[in-house]
Amino acid sequence: MNKTKSTAKNNVKTTAKNNVKTTAKNNAKPTVKKVSPEKVCNTSNTGKCNSRKCIIKSSIINLFKNIVSIIKVIKNFIVKSPKVAISSIVVIAVIIMSTSFLGSNKADIYLENISSTDVKDVGVVSVAVIKMEVLQQEALVMKSLKDQLNKFQKQLEDEGESIKKSFEVEKIELEKQQGIVSKDAFQQKITEYQQNIYKQQKLLSEKGQALETEFQKALAFIQKDYLDRIIQAVANKKGIHIILDGRSAQTFDDRLDITDDVIKTLDNSLKDYRIKKPKGF
Numbered sequence: 001m002n003k004t005k006s007t008a009k010n011n012v013k014t015t016a017k018n019n020v021k022t023t024a025k026n027n028a029k030p031t032v033k034k035v036s037p038e039k040v041c042n043t044s045n046t047g048k049c050n051s052r053k054c055i056i057k058s059s060i061i062n063l064f065k066n067i068v069s070i071i072k073v074i075k076n077f078i079v080k081s082p083k084v085a086i087s088s089i090v091v092i093a094v095i096i097m098s099t100s101f102l103g104s105n106k107a108d109i110y111l112e113n114i115s116s117t118d119v120k121d122v123g124v125v126s127v128a129v130i131k132m133e134v135l136q137q138e139a140l141v142m143k144s145l146k147d148q149l150n151k152f153q154k155q156l157e158d159e160g161e162s163i164k165k166s167f168e169v170e171k172i173e174l175e176k177q178q179g180i181v182s183k184d185a186f187q188q189k190i191t192e193y194q195q196n197i198y199k200q201q202k203l204l205s206e207k208g209q210a211l212e213t214e215f216q217k218a219l220a221f222i223q224k225d226y227l228d229r230i231i232q233a234v235a236n237k238k239g240i241h242i243i244l245d246g247r248s249a250q251t252f253d254d255r256l257d258i259t260d261d262v263i264k265t266l267d268n269s270l271k272d273y274r275i276k277k278p279k280g281f
Contacts, residue, residue: 134263149215210278
């Protein structure tokens with residue numbers, strides 16, 4: 001009986017020992033796993049996978065690493081105050097979990113499809129500046145637009161002055177009738193007079209808005225069909241990568257100024273453009 005027990009015991013030990021050796025041997029051998037192309041992660045040039053599955057997996061791994069680190073840091077504190085320490089671990093773990101998932105998801109969703117190779121190395125970057133306020137004052141087509149705008153505005157002002165004078169005359173006539181006509185009749189004339197003033201003011205305002213609309217349409221046409229294309233053409237010819245509006249630059253070297261080149265090209269391309277007659281004129 002004792003001999004049987006001893007034999008069984010030795011067999012168990014031998015089997016366990018062989019299992020340990022076999023496991024260690026197997027673990028020591030590198031495992032090469034063939035991965036089909038469709039299962040390969042979407043890895044960027046930085047070596048990090050950009051797929052949502054790998055992002056979540058990475059977040060979980062980082063989460064548990066942080067929790068383990070916290071447990072190690074407060075290990076001594078657990079011995080002194082176990083209840084307080086455990087509560088602290090739970091709270092901190094929840095906070096880490098929230099920030100890990102929420103923070104990484106926001107950033108990774110935004111950068112998920114962006115490759116680091118999108119930005120090309122252009123070597124030395126060439127920068128130029130355009131003084132747009134000078135261009136708007138000096139370019140021939142801009143001068144033409146302003147002249148037309150001033151003429152329409154002068155026409156509108158003259159019309160307003162004429163209406164104002166007619167109302168002043170009408171007001172004098174109304175004052176003469178006060179005490180001659182009945183009180184109700186006089187009040188009716190005053191009401192009609194005020195309504196007429198409001199009506200004329202509204203018409204003048206609508207004309208002014210129509211004028212501004214047509215002027216902005218003309219500017220937009222010149223900007224889109226001529227100025228933008230001219231600026232791009234000048235930039236290409238001079239090998240310029242970035243062009244800044246002089247109004248947004250606090251200071252710059254005059255050698256970067258290409259305003260004259262743009263104005264000359266615009267003058268040669270478009271000297272005049274007629275504003276469409278606004279409604280009411």
